[in-house]
Amino acid sequence: MESLLAISLGIGLSAACGFRVFVPLLVMSVASLSGHLALAPGFQWIGTYPALITFSVATVVEIGGYYIPWVDHLLDTMATPAAIVAGTVITAAMVSNTSPMLKWTLAAIAGGGAAALVQGTTVLARGVSTATTGGLGNPFFATIKLGGALFISILALLVPLLAVGLIAVFLIVIGRKVVQKTARVQPVQPGAS
16 A cells, blocks of 8 residues: 555656646655655655755746746747656655666656646647637646646645546546647638638
């Protein structure tokens, strides 16, 4: 049961990276420093003061950047691979007492995959927001993503299985809405009448 909770915690925090890359790492650092989170061997650096300062600065810069027109698009482009890497590292930091091959395979597939799915869904949703509001809705969308990152990160620490369940529901609901809106916003084909 302890392994399932650790994996769920890792997946929940990794999925939060799909909303904001550095918020879950900052939450992990604070939780580790306060003694509320045990990190796997080799990942104790996340719970150090230099890491806390680094994650704090990176979080502030990331959050601020999403409120600047055009920078938000650039950040979304860079955030996709960064979220996958962060999700992989976060899940690996939660899994202990397993072989390195199993740990990193699980971390890449479950952690990196969860981050990629959430990030991909939010990128599509932001694209729909840009197309339907001319970019005026993007700051509102950025605030929702920040709230999602904070909420899921804290929930993953408190109730990991619930966090994973909510992420699954989020992906299904938002995924359907994005597909529906994308179908309505289809460009007119050249030569079509």
